[in-house]
Amino acid sequence: MATSPPSTHSVGVSVPRTDGTAKVTGSARYIDDLPGMPGEIFGRTLRSTVPRGVLRGIRLDPSFDWSDVTVVEARDIPVNAILMISEEQPVLAEGKILHAYEPVALIACPDRLKLDRAARAITLDIEPLPAILDIDTALAGKDVIWGEDNVFKRYLITKGRGDAEGRAASEAGIDAALAACDVVVSGRYETHHQEQLYIEPQGFVAFWDDAGVHVTGSLQCPYYVHKVLKRALDLSSERVHVTQAVTGGGFGGKEEYPSIIALHAALLARKSRRPVRMIYDRTEDIEATTKRHPAIVEITTGCDRDGTLRALKARILMDGGAYMTLTPVVLSRGTLHAAGAYRWQDAFIESVAVATNTPPNGAFRGFGAPQTIWAIERHMDRIARAIGKDPVALRAQNLLRSGDTTATGQTLGLSVGGHACLEAALAESGYHEKRAAGPAVNGRVARGIGASVFMHGAGFTGSGERMLKGKVAIDLLPGGRLQIRTASTDIGQGTETVFRQIAADAAGIPVTHVDFAVPSTTVVPDSGPTVASRTVMVVGAIVEGASREIAERVLAEQAAGGGSFTEAGDRLLSREREVSCLKVYEPPSFIQWDDTTYKGDAYPCFAWACDIAEVEVDLDTFEVTVKNFWSATDVGKAIHPVMCKGQIEGGTLQAIGWALCEEVVWKEGLIKNPRMTNYIIPTSLDAPPFHTTLIEEPWPYGPGGGAKGIGELPMDGGAPALAAAIEHATGLIADSLPMTPERLHTLARTA
């Protein structure tokens, strides 16, 4: 066509991130940077100090001056329920207390110092009850705090000889399959809580006017907040307005919990009739908000003497905390990743999530998968030990290829990059030479190297995207510009830059001609939540399609009436006044999933990776230093290579922290280290040099020429690669996390 738009390319190029200037000059406005509104007051939450009890009452000290203090109790709430998967979690406790730090009352006051005094002038009259604080006690079911048996959710995945009517017959089938194998290996693997520890604590500002309630805050999912506010405040959709402020990290921690803070601030604003600012301090943020689910995974496998894997039997237990929140979905993803990246003829994977009297656990990057991948990867090392085979050779022998089927019976087709990742990481790291040379011991320091191989499903599980129907709108603006309207938020990962790149290339315009609307539910459609490694792959694909449709209309106008892209666009706009495209996601039609049998295409596709860690272990102190870390990751297509590597490295360091130093210390249901001083995350001195290789096996249904979701994947492989490296260096076999010096020392003593 003679009138084609100027040829441009931004996909695949690391363009300057569009929010970069604001962030490096300090002008980006995070929630606590927003100027105070006239009459604004400060809000605060009063919480239970015991893990379980009966709330007898809330007493206000009559000698205190309450004239300018707003107090909200459960009776002030139109519908005292937080609507997530279920709605048994109250906005404020009423009658019973199910976990420490559970919100009981809210207060607000114009004077921050007086707010502290007011908090001390309120007594929560709670009669303590014996608490259930671990998975085993919850499972025993002698004391019930949720449903009939403390069980939030169960899943069962079966394949081959595990397929039979009913659980007992399935188990008999897998046991028979295991009994027929040459080598049977069993192991038990444990993982612990992890705090997201985004550097910006959570917070909201709320106010009411004639249009309804307005909340602005640090959040990942505007429409989650919208749904919760609408239900608890008993409002119609159009009277709830949720806006994202610039958000200082999320990692899942700002997926579901922000709804609660927004609601608390909105309730205080409703009763006081003033704007309310509610910003958590670090201790409140660590104590009250969600964490990664602890898990126990028991695995028994059977294989041939040469290492060919045959049968897998796994049992997964997760601690959901006191309320259901997102636990069934976390358990689902964990269960679906429990078979690892390997071929199994026969499988039986069952999982249970239980309730305990601990703060509800929730979304954290990886969403259940890091727990089960830790287990299966450690178990692969155990099998290798049992049959005397190199652990990487065992992995390569059994690693899924295109044409193989997963544990759910999904036949892998395109974009299956596991082997390419493994080969690249081995070559880059010199793994084989270092491994063959044995652990290098220099004085009291031993050096070792270890590997993990893994895949992570991109996008929502099964039919999730089909039910969700994510939407994006793109508007033509004067001057040949486009505006993207989406509820997918940029929380640091670079969404607004990458979406601009995708839209620009789809329309054939420069990336600087694309705008990104602030995510506010009043103006953006529901694109679904910013979770599940779905933003680039799923929502990016909607952006691409919508942008292409708008461009086609402009090009048709150009063909009919001539002029440049900009002139044709302006002509179209002056004639039609509004030129927009609202597009709904259409998943690839071949994806088939059965939610009742848990069989079929669990995910549209998987991202793949191989991690290799090189460590030094001090044999006296058992301090572990990560000397180098190699990752080769199949991302499909890197829209922005620098930011893509940044995701991989940042996620990997969170995995390293989880493995080596991060630990939530509990005592009788309370957190003993709710501060940055004693919840230890890696610093620049603890972080290794990262050597990151991007492998591109395009996923044809992904945007920009085949991008897959990789947000969560890098959280999966760090811990098992480190454990393998520690094992190589010291011979110590760690099956539980974290691998702190104290725990390694205990292992060495008991070995």
Place this chain on the structure above:
Amino acid sequence: MKISFKVNGAARELDAPPLQRLLDALRLVLGLTGTKEGCAEGECGACTVLLDGEPVNACLVPVGQCQGREITTVEGLGAAGHLSPLQRCFIDHGGAQCGICTPGVLISAEHLLRRNPDPDDDAIREALAGNLCRCTGYQRIIESVRAAAVLRRADARDVGDPRDVGDARGARDVSHDRQEAP
């Protein structure tokens, strides 16, 4: 108590309780919200500022101790259109993700490069050890500082004031992972 000091080169005077945190004086009184609060106990470094050229955690410094002294915050490093090489390189090399630690990291890096124009990676890691970042894994931050050091040395050779050319040079010299032919 009346306190006079210099903030980003400009004389400022404020009336504040002497024990008010410098962080609150900057954010709430002077409206300089580029300096962030992450932990309020000197652990995360998001509130790092230069006090007489030395990095401090503004959450731990009482404003009463700042009488007659000079403070540099992220707002003093450069503004849109006049980015310093360091700021430019953080954009181009992926040093900033969520951005909440970035102001403090930039201040610590600025302090390093003033003392040591050619730091190796270990020196960069040491200088940034008081600034927690949860997004990047630090790799891109280190590369950003390394690239900025190169630019600053080149600027020091070529011209007087590095800020005059930092912007354009940063945009031109950046080697992206992959550049496609137009």
